[in-house]
Amino acid sequence: MKRRHLLSLATAATLAAAVPHAGLAETPILTVNDLGRDTTTLFSDADLAALPQQSFATATIWTEEIHTFSGPSLATILEAAGAGPARLRVYAINDYNVEFPTDQIRDNAPILANRIDGESFPVRRKGPLWLIFPFDQEPEYQSEEIFALSVWQVKRIDILPD
Amino acid sequence: MLSPSRRRTAQILVFLMFVASVALLLNAFAFKQRLEAIRSASSDNGGWVVAQLEVDQKGLMGVLDDAAFALQSGDATTLDARTLALINQEFDIFYSRVDIFSSTLRRMRLSDNTERQITRLQDTRDALTAQIDALTATDTEALMAFREAVNAAHPLVRDITVSALQDITLETARTREEEERLFVRFFVQSLILLGLMGLGTYLVIRLWRELETRTAETGRIAAMLSTAFNSTLNAVIVTDTRSRILYTNEMAQRLLGYHNDRLKHMTLDDVLVLDAAEAGNDGETGRLNLVGKGPVSSACRCADGRTVPVEVSLVRDQDVTGQTIVIGFIRDISRQVAAETDLRAALRTAQQAAQAKSMFLATMSHEMRTPLHGLMASLGLIEESRLSDANRALLKTARDCSARALMQVDDVLELTRLGESRETPEEFRPASIAADIVDELQPLARKSDNRIELVTEGPFDRYRVEGLPIAFARALYNLAGNAVKFTRAGRISIRLRLEGEAPDGLRLSVEVEDTGIGISLADQKRIFENFETADRSETSSSTGSGLGLPIAKLAVERQGGRLGLDSTPGVGSRFHFTIPLHPARRPADPAPQPSAPMPRARGSAKQVLVVDDNEVNLTLMAEMVRRMGHAPDIARHGQEAVEKAAERAYDVILMDFSMPVLDGPAAAQAIRAGQGASTEAVIIGVTALIEATAGMAGAAAMDDVLTKPVSREQLDEAIRLTRHAAAGGDGADGAARGPAPDAMPQTGAGTAETADAAAALEQLSGLVGQDTALRLTQATLDDAGRAMAALRSRAVTQAEQADIVHKAVGSAGLMGFADLSETLCEIETLLRAGRDPAGTDLPGTLAALLAEMRANYEPLLPAVAGDAQRPG
Structure with missing residues (x-):
């Protein structure tokens, strides 16, 4: 675990080196396309950190222990992108994508976590953004449908037109 | 209300339902938990995760191949930053995929082989990580080596994919089996619960049906009670303890004439009239203190002001809510009262009728005594010595029978009217x-x-x-x-x-x-x-x-x-x-010989004055006295008797009661009160009417009273008395005080047919002497003739006619002129009843009879015809 952590730090340094002109925090890491209005909003890590933050501790089926996940809620991001709850399609870096139903967008869940235990996390550790639900809080979140919606390595969100 | 068995059924039912519900709840909860346990175990889609491992490795291999191809074709000698970043990103993706793969797979039950392979995979990935982290854009050798290492890892990835998929398949099968078991278990449990529910439902239906039956029954009973309540012949009034009326039935409404709504605002005291004594002083409960006292006669005040006699019975009870109520049963007894009144009236009428009957019987019996008197007197005068033995026996029977007949008449009289006995103890055999x-x-x-x-x-x-x-x-x-x-x-x-x-x-x-x-x-x-x-x-x-x-x-x-x-x-x-x-208190007489010859007077002959206005009676009585050996004298009315008694000292005076000029009792008083010779004489009243003597003032002056017909023994005994009989030690209290039918009475021959009038006259002559017989016969015919003349006369009142006819009845009866006596008697009855006999055939019959008798007797009576002078 500790070793993996060190590795992630190294990767971040490499990436930072690859983009010399832009600060790491200012690099857009999330693109939100409102297909209906045909607008695009870019979010850097700082943009996301500027949004109201949610935080909860939970175990996941993909991690060994309980971690505290924090970041803005999906609803907040959509609001920041000038949209309300809507049908979404979420894209990951690994080319995974999934349609996100409107009714799963709640005020405080899911969140687009950009910190685990207060630290940002790299791609190797399913970062930098992980759409995550408070699995331990609601048993209903422990279902395959929700697992399928829990997209890690998120890079883009398309707001689908009605 | 429910029987114990039903209550147990209901308890079992409730228990069953409770158990079933709890079991169902637990079962469902357990099922959900197990299902969730099974489901959550398979959490993410294992197949996808496994497949993605190879995809991500291929992706990495793809970008490495592109970079290698560019370098080998000489297009570039060093890697540009973008390619390197891409390679890094693909590796990072692969890297994270291995983590995902490991953690996902390790949540399943893995074969040892897969477990080992996962370990190897992680080792390989860590080795690759070290290689790529050391990679620089210029070091193409290292890049190629890294590419070789990635390619070399492919068979491993391939193997691990296959074995992991097998494991997942097995895991899925196991899960399915487990789910199946779970379902079967749930199914069985549900079946059991279903059975329980079925049983419960059966019990519910049974209870329901029972309830329905009971409800129907209760309804029927209620309807019946209501019908009974309303159709009972008694008026029923239900009140509370303050006697306010709560309910009434139809009969009560009909009896009282009020509508139910009106009655509900009234009290029992408004409709029930009671005696003050019965109502008592308890003002609050009023009529209610009659509760439990049984039927009490009372009256109801009706709406129309009538008062109806009723019988009231009050009972205390409790209604369904436990309130004390009083139920009053009121029965209309007005018909009963009316019936009682009718009955009393009927009883009175019946008693009056019975009394009238008794009166009639008494009168009839009494009237029969007159002819009997004649019969017995005549029989008594028959000269036995001239009779044959057979005839003497017949005569005895005739005497006995006439005596019995008289006794029967006396019986009736006694039983109907006279009740008490007049007999005093005397010696007898x-x-x-x-x-x-x-x-x-x-x-x-x-x-x-x-x-x-x-x-x-x-x-x-x-x-x-x-x-x-x-x-x-x-x-x-x-x-x-x-x-x-x-x-x-x-x-x-x-x-x-x-x-x-x-x-x-x-x-x-x-x-x-x-x-x-x-x-x-x-x-x-x-x-x-x-x-x-x-x-x-x-x-x-x-x-x-x-x-x-x-x-x-x-x-x-x-x-x-x-x-x-x-x-x-x-x-x-x-x-x-x-x-x-x-x-016996005195020496016995010589044994009386009922059929012996007439007894002679004992001791000295006495002077006897016979007083009677009826010629026949006078003659008969005088003759009897004479035959007893005494000396008779006669007087035809009270005044004559008083005069004769004053002149001469008689031992005994036989005094008729009813006489013209001066009646018997008055004459007796006059004789006693006077200074005449016979002041001390024994005065014996002789009357046809027993009751007539009672209460007559003059009767006190008499020593004794005899009732006609007078027997020879009675007469004999009476004459033997003296005024001082008791003082003389004669023990005279045995004097006969009435007819003595058991002794041989004086009777005469009673049958005188017209055909043998002469024979009859001869017989009578044998008894009283020819002169007397002729004179009596003439007198009787004269009496009858006078009666007929009186009937024809307009100047005579009915009462006077009756008196004249009565005299003739007595004479004819004594002489044994039965038809004549009978006819005259009927006429007298009519006259006494205030009816005119002229409207009947009686006067005609009388005239015919009289004519016939005159024709028969007058040839025999030439000599005495002129002597028949009698006082009017």
Whole structure:
């Protein structure tokens, strides 16, 4: 675990080196396309950190222990992108994508976590953004449908037109 | 309300339902938990994760191949930053995929092989990580080496993919099996629960049906009660404890005439009228203190102001809510009251009718005494010495029968009107009375082939006893006659037993036993009831008069005994009684010989004055006195008697009561009060009317009163009395005070047919002498003629006519002119009743009879015709 952590730090340094002109925090890491209005909003890590933050501790089926996940809620991001709850399609870096139903967008869940235990996390550790639900809080979140919606390595969100 | 078994069923049902619900809940919860456990175990899609491992490795291999191709083709000698970043990103993706893969797979049950391979995969990835982290854009060798290492890892990735997929397949199968087991278990549990629910449902249905049945039954009962409540003949009023009316039934509304709504605002006190005493002082409860006192007569005040007599019964009860209520049952008894009134009126009418009947009987009996008097007097005057023995026996029977007839008339009189006995104790001979009765009944007994026997036991010869001979004869005659009447070809035993030694302790036991039809137990009491209350039809059909046994009973009771009866229907009857007797208080007369020649007067002949306005009576009485050896003198009315008594000292004066000029009692008073010669004479009243003597002032002046017809013995005894009889030690209290039918009466020959008028006249002449006979006959004819003249006369009132006719009735009766007497009697009855006999054929009959008699007798009466002068 500790070793993996060190590795992630190294990767971040490499990436930072690859983009010399832009600060790491200012690099857009999330693109939100409102297909209906045909607008695009870019979010850097700082943009996301500027949004109201949610935080909860939970175990996941993909991690060994309980971690505290924090970041803005999906609803907040959509609001920041000038949209309300809507049908979404979420894209990951690994080319995974999934349609996100409107009714799963709640005020405080899911969140687009950009910190685990207060630290940002790299791609190797399913970062930098992980759409995550408070699995331990609601048993209903422990279902395959929700697992399928829990997209890690998120890079883009398309707001689908009605 | 529910029976214990039903209650248990309901309890079981509730318990079952509870258990079933809890079980179902637990089962469902357990099922959900297990299902979730199974589901959450398979969490993410294992197949996808496994497949993505190879995809991501291929992606990495792809970017590495592109970079290698660019370098080998010489397009570039170093890697550009973008390619390097891409390679890094693909590796990072692969890197994270291995983590995902490991953690996902390790949540499943893995084969050892897969487990080892995962470890190898992680090792390989870590090695690759070290290589790529050391990679620089210029170091193409290292890049190529890294590419080789990635490619070399592919078979491993391939193997691990395959084995992991196998594991996942197995895991899925296991999960499915587990789910299946879970489902089966759930199914079985559900089936059990279903069974429980089915049982519960069955019980519910059963209870429901029972409930429905009970509800229907309750409804029926309620309907019936309501119907009964409303259709009962009693008015029912339900009140609270303050007597306010709560409910009433239809009958109450009909009785009181109020509508139910009105009644609900009234109290019981408004409708019920009670006596102040019954209502008591308890103002609050009012009528309610009658609760439990049973039916009380009261009255209801109705809406229309009427007051209806009712019977009220109040009971206390509790209604369904436990409130104390009072239920009043009120019965309209107005019809009953009216019926009672009617009954009382009917009873009064019946009593009046019975009284009228008694009056009639008494009057009739009384009227029969007059002809009987004549009959007995005539029989008594028949000269026995000239008769043959056979005729003398017949004469005796005739005398006995006439005496009995008179006794029967007296019986009726006694039972109907006169009630009390006038007989005083005197010496008698029970055995000889019994013997006479047996003799008398012999002819009747022979007719029915009966044998009568008389058995006497005890010292009858030793004691002279005193008792009530008339009552004794009556009792025995009636019992014996009764026995003969109801026995055919049997035996009637009469047993007399004198018991006791001491003079004061004598008892006479009498038994009359027969072998007749007997008397049923039911009839034994009833037959002693006299004709006024006994069933008329029955008594008349069985015993004729219906008086025999009641008279016997009364007679026995008068003698101080009690008549007993033992009887078995079909076997016979035994009547028995015991009476106390006293020894005689004076020396016995020589044994009376009923059929002996006329007794002569004992002692010196006495001077006797006979006073009567009726010529026939006067003559008969005087003749009797003369034949007794006394010296008769006659007076035709009270005044004459007073005058004669003043002149001459008579020993005895026989005084008729009803006479013209001066009646008997007044004359007796005058004689007693006067200074004449006969002041001390024995004055004996002679009357046809027994009751007429009672209360008459003058009767007190008389020493004794005789009732017509007067027997020879009575007359004899009366004449023998003196004014100082008691002082003279004569023991005169035995004087006969009425007819003495048991003794031989004076009777005359009563039959005088027109054909043998001459013979009759001759007979009469034999009794009283020819002159007297002729004179009496003439006088009788004259009386009848005067009666006829009076009937024809307009100047005479009906009352006067009746008196004149009455005189003729007496004369004709005495002389034995039966038809004439009868006809005259009927005329008198009509006159007394205020009716004119002219409208009937009676005057015609009378004229014809009189004409016939005159034709018969007048040739025989030439010499005396002129002497028949009589005072008016």
